[in-house]
Amino acid sequence: MNKFLILLSSLFALTFFGCNNDEEELDLIDTLENEKIAIHEYLSQISTPILYLEYYSVHGMLIDTVFIFNYDNSGEVAKDTGWVLMDYEKFYLNGDKLDTTSPEQGDSTFTYAFGGPVLYRYDTIKKYDYVAEAFRHISVGSMGGEMIVPSILAGDKNNYGKPLHYKLKAHKLINDVKVNEYGLIRSYLVDIMGVENAFVDFPTREISSIGERDTVTYTAILEKGTGDRDIQVGDSVLLEMDYGLLDDVGLQNRVLRSMGRDSIYFLFNETWQKNYPTGLVKGLQHLQAGDSAHIIVPYGMAYGAVGTTREITFRDRTKLKQYLIPPYSTLWYWVRIRKVVSPKTEEE
Incomplete structure (x- = not known):
């Protein structure tokens, strides 16, 4: 001062x-x-x-x-x-x-x-x-x-x-954004969605006991499909996906960008994975054809303390940074896997 x-x-x-x-x-x-x-x-x-x-x-x-x-x-x-x-x-x-x-x-x-x-x-x-x-x-x-x-x-x-x-x-x-985020995610999964069990993923190594300052992605299956194998690197995937911010005010979902029910077809390879949050990539690998799920990604496995930005022009002259996803944002995804095609099947 x-x-x-x-x-x-x-x-x-x-x-x-x-x-x-x-x-x-x-x-x-x-x-x-x-x-x-x-x-x-x-x-x-x-x-x-x-x-x-x-x-x-x-x-x-x-x-x-x-x-x-x-x-x-x-x-x-x-x-x-x-x-x-x-x-x-x-x-x-x-x-x-x-x-x-x-x-x-x-x-x-x-x-x-x-x-x-x-x-x-x-x-x-x-x-x-x-x-x-x-x-x-x-x-x-x-x-x-x-x-x-x-x-x-x-x-x-x-x-x-x-x-x-x-x-x-x-x-x-x-006081502590990590502790607050842990409570936010758990409250959403248990109190709002009624989910007691979910797949958990960590940034690097597995841990045996999850604490309130740990960075954890949760994947909760809402509806089980008929697929018989998890999504793997190299698969071609057809899915529907909505995503947004997990809002800390009243636990309401603010949808940033709704992809509606449009079919998205992509190759689940390293190039695709680099363009999406680590938490989403790990969460998808728990899913099979026909599954629908919520994937909750903490900021440490999403866009971190930086967020995502774009440059805009203010009043036709000043260049400003605008946040698309703010720093320390917790992301939620709803996904439905329509189809999974392995590389071997495509070759046949």
Whole structure:
């Protein structure tokens, strides 16, 4: 946090004392003054209590103030470190939308293509983070809260005079994502699907006893087919498949991409396997012709702490990274194996 304030202090000093062009200096001063007026006018319409968080440089100079309002802090709030499962909306104060985890309110230009909730990691000891700081005051629950961050604190010199407006909602606070994922998967399989037994697969070696921090893919057969051999490398496979994220809010399935009941025919070889999560590849090898199953893949056997992204253009000029599958996502697959043809059969 001190490094952050030192940088801001230097920026502040350079802006107001290192400028040789008086006209430019006055323009910036006027811009920031007008911004303060706009924030004051906006907050004057708020009838609920407002929390003022003042930020100072290392030399004791007030830089600016963050405002939190329309919030509830009577429940569980974030500590110094951890994770929050959250949804958010981000605007300029004038109403221009910048980002959201609600797909129905957005378009193809937002950070999470398929929406939220998303995991957000915070560590207010090692670094400064406005969103993390807000969750130290906004408790878990449906009410959430709002925050205004003045542009001088937001740190984007290209948008001075444009304060940021956040709407935040915390669904859950998490200390350990692995432990949380273990509980999520077990609850889905046992409580929702009623599955007591399933095939288990691990990233490398087999283990005799599964703990809550182990990385495990579960394959639960829902309907047994008439096949007499498991899928093997080199087989040609005809299947139907849907997949999505295992949602931690109410254990609801958010389908990322539904392949419906379309028939997919592919060669189960090393090339195909490299393009799909390890957990799915291992899970398929427990299935035979006619089987239908759920395969639940933990993030450690899916797309890990990175997720999958694509590059998009924001407002016709800025290149941004958009997540198709967010970091630390647990994936679920529904598959039905229609046909399996071994290499030997094809040769005949």
